[in-house]
Amino acid sequence: MVAAGNSIVFNPHPGGVKSAVKAISTFNEAIERATGISNLFCCIANPTLESFDAICKNPLISIMCITGGPGVVNAAMKSGKKSICAGPGNPPVIVDDTVNLDKAARDIIAG
Numbered sequence: 001m002v003a004a005g006n007s008i009v010f011n012p013h014p015g016g017v018k019s020a021v022k023a024i025s026t027f028n029e030a031i032e033r034a035t036g037i038s039n040l041f042c043c044i045a046n047p048t049l050e051s052f053d054a055i056c057k058n059p060l061i062s063i064m065c066i067t068g069g070p071g072v073v074n075a076a077m078k079s080g081k082k083s084i085c086a087g088p089g090n091p092p093v094i095v096d097d098t099v100n101l102d103k104a105a106r107d108i109i110a111g
Contacts, residue, residue: 009043
């Protein structure tokens with residue numbers, strides 16, 4: 001996502017927000033040391049369904065990458081935005097027509 005020139009806004013599950021903030025802070029510190037770019041990753045301080053809804057409706061956000069239960073995945077898919085979704089604990093994966101499908105399948109399963 002970052003390689004494509006995007007910043008990232010995280011709206012984690014409320015139960016995982018402390019872990020998310022710690023990871024995001026660690027990544028941001030390393031990114032700033034290496035590039036001078038600050039706050040490339042951001043996290044909603046108090047993530048809620050309302051903050052998720054606001055992200056879904058924000059015209060500046062054109063694509064979403066969602067992991068979670070059926071409720072959040074269904075909401076993302078109905079948002080009208082391009083959404084790459086996966087279930088809880090599963091990494092969203094995009095496989096395009098330039099890939100070696102056998103290797104991609106092995107790597108996705110191994111991951």
